[in-house]
Amino acid sequence: MSFEMWAEKYRPKRLDDMVDQKEIVERLKSFVKSKNVPHCIFAGPPGTGKTTAALCLARDLYGDGYREHLMELNASDERGIDVVRETVKTFARSRSIGAIPFKIMILDEADNMTSDAQQALRRTMERYTETCRFIMCANYSGKIIEPIQSRCAPFRFTFLPREEHDKYVTCIAEGEKVKLLADGAEAIFEVCGGDLRRAINTLQAAASVNKPVDAKLVYSITGRANPADVQRMMDTAMKGDFLDARKQLRDMIQRYGVAGSDIIRQIHGEIFKAEIPEPWKIKLADIVGEIDYRLVEGSDEEVQLSALLAKLVEAGSELKK
Amino acid sequence: MKFLYAAWTVKHKPRSAADIVGNPEAIKTFSDWAKSWSKGVPKKRAAFLYGPPGIGKTVTVEALANDLGVELVEKNASDYRTEDAINRFAGLASQYGSLFGGKRIILLDELDGLTGNADKGGVKAITEIAKTARCPVVLIANSAYDPRFTNLRSHCLLIEFKKPPAGEVAKHLKRVCEREDIQVDENALKFIAQRSEGDVRSAVNDLQALAQGKKRLSYDDVSWLSYRDRQDSIFNVLRMIIYGRTCAGAKQAVNMADVDIDMLFEWVYENVPAHLTDPHDLAQAMNALSMADVYRGRIRSTQDWSFTRYVIDYMTAGVAMARQNTKVHGWIPFKFPGRIMMLSRSKAERAMQLSIGFKIKRKCHISAARASKEVLPYLKIIFKNNADMAARIAKWLDLDSEMIEYLVGSKEKAETITTFLS
Numbered sequence: 001m002s003f004e005m006w007a008e009k010y011r012p013k014r015l016d017d018m019v020d021q022k023e024i025v026e027r028l029k030s031f032v033k034s035k036n037v038p039h040c041i042f043a044g045p046p047g048t049g050k051t052t053a054a055l056c057l058a059r060d061l062y063g064d065g066y067r068e069h070l071m072e073l074n075a076s077d078e079r080g081i082d083v084v085r086e087t088v089k090t091f092a093r094s095r096s097i098g099a100i101p102f103k104i105m106i107l108d109e110a111d112n113m114t115s116d117a118q119q120a121l122r123r124t125m126e127r128y129t130e131t132c133r134f135i136m137c138a139n140y141s142g143k144i145i146e147p148i149q150s151r152c153a154p155f156r157f158t159f160l161p162r163e164e165h166d167k168y169v170t171c172i173a174e175g176e177k178v179k180l181l182a183d184g185a186e187a188i189f190e191v192c193g194g195d196l197r198r199a200i201n202t203l204q205a206a207a208s209v210n211k212p213v214d215a216k217l218v219y220s221i222t223g224r225a226n227p228a229d230v231q232r233m234m235d236t237a238m239k240g241d242f243l244d245a246r247k248q249l250r251d252m253i254q255r256y257g258v259a260g261s262d263i264i265r266q267i268h269g270e271i272f273k274a275e276i277p278e279p280w281k282i283k284l285a286d287i288v289g290e291i292d293y294r295l296v297e298g299s300d301e302e303v304q305l306s307a308l309l310a311k312l313v314e315a316g317s318e319l320k321k
Numbered sequence: 322m323k324f325l326y327a328a329w330t331v332k333h334k335p336r337s338a339a340d341i342v343g344n345p346e347a348i349k350t351f352s353d354w355a356k357s358w359s360k361g362v363p364k365k366r367a368a369f370l371y372g373p374p375g376i377g378k379t380v381t382v383e384a385l386a387n388d389l390g391v392e393l394v395e396k397n398a399s400d401y402r403t404e405d406a407i408n409r410f411a412g413l414a415s416q417y418g419s420l421f422g423g424k425r426i427i428l429l430d431e432l433d434g435l436t437g438n439a440d441k442g443g444v445k446a447i448t449e450i451a452k453t454a455r456c457p458v459v460l461i462a463n464s465a466y467d468p469r470f471t472n473l474r475s476h477c478l479l480i481e482f483k484k485p486p487a488g489e490v491a492k493h494l495k496r497v498c499e500r501e502d503i504q505v506d507e508n509a510l511k512f513i514a515q516r517s518e519g520d521v522r523s524a525v526n527d528l529q530a531l532a533q534g535k536k537r538l539s540y541d542d543v544s545w546l547s548y549r550d551r552q553d554s555i556f557n558v559l560r561m562i563i564y565g566r567t568c569a570g571a572k573q574a575v576n577m578a579d580v581d582i583d584m585l586f587e588w589v590y591e592n593v594p595a596h597l598t599d600p601h602d603l604a605q606a607m608n609a610l611s612m613a614d615v616y617r618g619r620i621r622s623t624q625d626w627s628f629t630r631y632v633i634d635y636m637t638a639g640v641a642m643a644r645q646n647t648k649v650h651g652w653i654p655f656k657f658p659g660r661i662m663m664l665s666r667s668k669a670e671r672a673m674q675l676s677i678g679f680k681i682k683r684k685c686h687i688s689a690a691r692a693s694k695e696v697l698p699y700l701k702i703i704f705k706n707n708a709d710m711a712a713r714i715a716k717w718l719d720l721d722s723e724m725i726e727y728l729v730g731s732k733e734k735a736e737t738i739t740t741f742l743s
Contacts, residue, residue, distance in 0.1 A: 004710075004717035007696075008685050046695070051686045076688035077679075109688050115621050145622055197687075201699040208707035221702055242594050242603060247659075254663050294611060298618040302660065303590060307611035310594075310604040317600040 007200040010172050012049075015056045020164040021049055024155050028053060032060045035100055039125055039134045041110075041149060043141035044157025045261055047195030050137040053157075054106045057135075061100060069096055072106045075113040084113075084120040092124055092132035103132050110136035111143035111298070118145045125151055139261070142298035159194030169199055178203070179212040187215035191222040193265060230266040234274070237309045238316035245309045246302075253302050260301030264292050267308065280315060287311050327652070329529040330522050333497045338384045341377050342493045342521050343485020351480050352385055355426070358457050365478040367451035367458040371465040372482030375522035378461050379430055381482075386426050395428040404442030407450070425456050432462035432470070444469050451476040484519025487511065493521060494528050498538070505538040512543050530654050555580060556655050559588055563596045564649065565641030572637045582629065586613065586636055587658035595653055599646040609639025673727050680718045697728075704728040704738070712741035 003009035012018045015032070018025050031037045037057070042050040058066045071091045073083070088105065096103045107113070113121070125134055125148070136152065138144055160168075166185050173180035180203070192199040206213045206221045229248070237245035252258040271284050291308045295301060335341045338348055351370065357363045370378045386393040396407075407429075427450075435443045451458055451473060462470070465479055491507075491514040498505045513531070517524035532538045558578040565571030578585045593606045613635035620628045671693075677700075678693030685692065704711040704725070715725050715738060726735040 003684075004714045005685065005696075011686075046691075055686065072686065074682065074688035076690040077682070108686070109691065112688075112690075115624060119624065142618065142622055145624055147624075198695065201696060204710075205699040205702040205706075208703040208710050210707065240600065246594065250660065250663065254660070291611070294615050294618075297615060298622060299611070299614045300617075303614045304611055306590075307604075307607040310600075310607035314600040314604040 005201075006172055006176065006204045007197050010168075010175070010200065011052055012056055013059060015053070015060050018049060018053065018056060019168050020160050021053065021157055024053065024157065027155070028057050029060075032057065035061070037061070037102070037104065037133045037135075039129075039152040040136070041141055041144065041152040041154050042135060042137045042157060043139070043154065045139060045159055045195065046259065047192070047197035047199070048157040048159055049196065050157050051106070051108055053155075054104075054135045054137065058104050058106075061104075062098070069098065069100070069103045070106065071103070072108065074108045075111075075117075076109040081114065081117045081120050084117045084124065088121065089124050089128075092128040095131055102130065105132055105134050107134060107136045109138065111138035111140050113144075115145060118148055122147045122151070139259075140296055140298045142296055160196055161194070162189055165189050165194055165196065165199065168196065169203055172200060172203060173207075173213070176204075176207065178207040181212055181214045183215040184213040184218055187218035191218065193262070230263055231270055233309070234267060234270055234312060237312035238319075240313055240316055242310060242313045245313075246306045249305055249309065250302060253305075260295050260305060261292075263301075263305060264288060264295065264308075268292075276315070276319060280319070284311070284315060328526070329497060329501070329533075330525045333500060333525065335377075335380055335384050336387055338381060338388050341381055341384060343489045343519075344377065344381075344482050347480050347482050348381055348385075350478075351381060352388075354478055355385055355389065355457050362455065365476065366454040367460055367477045368480055369460045369462070369465050369470075369474065369477035370480050370482060371462050373484060373519065374463060375517075375520035376482050376484055377521060378482050379428075382426065382428050382459050382461070392425045393428055394425060395430060404446040407443055407446040427454070427456060427458045428461070429459070430461045432460055433464065433467070435469075444473060448473045448476060485521065487514040487517075487519075490514035490517060490519065490521055490524050494524060497525060497528060498532065501532070503532050503535060503538055505532070506540050508540045509538050509543045512540065530656065533654050555585075555588060558585070559592055559655050562589055562637050562640055563593060564644075565637070568634075568638035568642065571641035572633060574637055575633050582632060582636075583617075584658075586610070586617075586632075587661060588655070589636055589640060591658040591660070592655050593640060595656070597640075597644060597647050602643045602645055602647045605645075606640045606643035609635045609643060612639065673724070677718075677720065677724050677727070680720055680724070684718060701728050701730075705730065705734070708734075708737045708741055712738050716742055 015025050015029050042053060044050055055070075058070045062069045073087065078087070088107075091103070091105060095101075107121075110118075121134075122145070134152070136144060136148070141149065141154065166189065169185055169188060170180060172178075184206070188199050188202050192202060202218060202222055203213065206217050209217060209221075211217060233245050233248040233252075236248060249263070252263060253260065268285065268288050271281055271288065274281070276284075287308060291304050294304050338352060341348060347370075351368060354363060354365075354368055370381070372378060383393060429447060432447070447460065451460070460473075460477060465474055465481075491510040494510045494514060495505070498510070510528075513524055513527050517527065531543055535542075555578060558574045561574035561577070562571050565574070575582070575585065580588070590610055593610065594603060597603050597606050613632045616628050616631045616635065620626055620632070674693040674697055675689055677697055678689035678691075681687065681692035681696050681700075682689040685696065687696065700714065703714065711725075711729070714720075720728075722735065722739060725738055726732055729735050729738065
């Protein structure tokens with residue numbers, strides 16, 4: 001069966017195929033070698049290979065029939081306590097047939113599980129350790145309750161660095177016979193910031209236009225796919241219209257599903273480009289950092305970012321004086 | 322006259338009994354009784370109006386007094402009502418009333434508010450007045466059948482007020498809209514009227530919160546109200562927080578709210594910016610809310626609910642103490658939390674996005690929720706640009722024709738893709 005979406009088609013199959021996240025991959029390989037896997041938390045921003053790593057690990061461990069020993073649940077879609085009590089438990093307690101005595105349960109987007117469900121999960125993890133190992137993938141590990149965190153080996157995934165990103169994207173472009181210009185690849189990295197899934201989706205969308213992929217094309221594609229006009233929002237706030245700025249923020253998050261971490265990264269970038277007195281830049285950066293940390297701790301994206309917008313309103317009014 | 326920021330329940334209160342919504346029989350009985358005083362003292366000297374809140378009992382008395390051109394002497398639950406206090410007030414009024422031939426109506430409102438100790442002897446004093454009054458005495462309560470009123474009842478003409486039908490309430494709302502020069506959908510009014518369950522006052526309050534400052538009010542603007550239960554009190558709670566002068570006062574608001582902490586947070590978060598306009602105050606208040614939210618996160622991750630107290634500290638006292646420079650001026654309406662409103666809108670579109678999300682999920686190891694936000698925008702671009710690639714993806718994901726049409730955005734283009742498919 002051929003894959004029509006490139007992000008899927010070029011998803012690495014084995015741990016050896018994975019780009020970057022070297023240390024993590026090495027540790028996972030050692031799990032395969034010893035044929036033992038602890039409960040794990042894969043934490044990190046989207047598009048950095050968390051799910052891929054889990055799937056590769058399973059394939060390396062069980063071989064091509066890995067599907068029979070694996071269950072993948074998406075906590076965003078099935079996050080209630082009933083799922084943990086029934087689906088997860090049933091899977092976890094049944095014995096595995098084969099050389100390896102345990103199965104693997106991938107809980108994707110686990111930070112979206114309700115805390116009730118997480119509480120229920122913690123018992124299940126403990127009781128059925130012999131027959132089932134859990135891999136929890138999450139953007140923010142802070143949203144996973146501590147008792148679960150303490151039962152898991154933590155792995156922190158980070159955005160791909162520029163070279164790895166370019167290598168991968170270029171490789172796909174070659175495979176699909178797409179003409180990808182150097183500034184096109186640079187633009188993809190600039191807008192996707194190392195989120196590989198988004199990078200590949202951007203590449204495919206750009207390629208659908210049937211023109212060589214250059215920076216201009218990439219920006220026009222992402223402008224439409226990702227209407228996070230962070231600069232406009234910041235201007236609105238600096239001019240003093242907090243309510244309008246918050247509305248723009250709300251649209252980005254709710255209607256277009258832009259991730260809070262993306263928005264804050266862009267705000268951070270804009271601050272140093274903005275025409276404001278130098279001392280203010282570092283003052284604002286300090287606040288951005290604090291808010292970023294609060295986000296990672298697992299707080300509400302809109303509330304946190306609008307606190308930041310309010311600070312921008314204050315900065316704007318100070319500048320007018 | 323500065324009516325701009327007046328509450329509409331006051332501004333558009335019926336001035337004449339003829340304008341009152343619903344209860345025609347009750348109003349007629351009451352008005353006949355009041356008029357009969359001109360021919361001498363009737364058998365029952367007191368009328369006891371009872372019925373659920375907000376349906377026009379007090380307004381009826383006020384409007385009728387206005388129609389008849391008599392003075393209304395009023396006392397309600399906010400006044401102190403011991404036996405002595407009532408005797409002083411009512412005794413005087415009833416005597417003077419006789420001198421001018423019933424040119425005065427005495428109204429004792431909110432009798433339910435008579436509390437055991439503080440208003441000791443109050444019911445007894447009122448009963449005495451009802452027996453001997455020389456001018457019309459009107460009593461109002463939500464329930465006439467409270468055991469405390471057993472004796473009092475027998476000396477009164479009992480008049481029951483019922484909830485007016487939604488159609489009548491809607492008519493009144495329409496009149497208000499006409500006077501405020503607001504264009505409004507019939508459906509929107511019907512919706513507000515139905516939700517109020519006959520409580521005209523709360524219906525008008527709702528209408529003001531939704532429509533003030535607008536030229537048009539559509540059904541979409543009001544439909545999210547269904548999320549809301551009867552929350553007259555939430556406005557008071559918000560006032561206590563956003564305009565609180567002491568930490569204790571602001572914190573106390575939480576106990577009065579009949580919504581949970583998360584919902585109260587949404588209300589505060591929505592309304593702070595409009596009420597704290599000074600940039601420094603605003604930043605301060607938003608930071609307090611941000612910290613409250615941080616503690617909510619800490620509760621989630623540690624499951625230690627005792628942290629709730631810090632959430633409350635920040636979202637109440639933290640917000641109240643942020644007010645340093647903002648001046649209080651005029652009446653600014655409180656708004657329903659916009660984030661929750663947004664969720665209730667465009668349901669159909671989100672349903673479509675999600676169903677495509679589920680198709681993507683089956684192939685791409687990503688949740689449907691996330692796929693509908695992160696992958697779908699790219700699909701839209703591909704579908705608009707490249708029918709061949711689109712057709713292959715549609716087949717691979719097993720999209721149906723409706724989904725294809727949604728992704729390309731037009732029927733004709735969807736057909737080109739489907740022809741590629743076959």
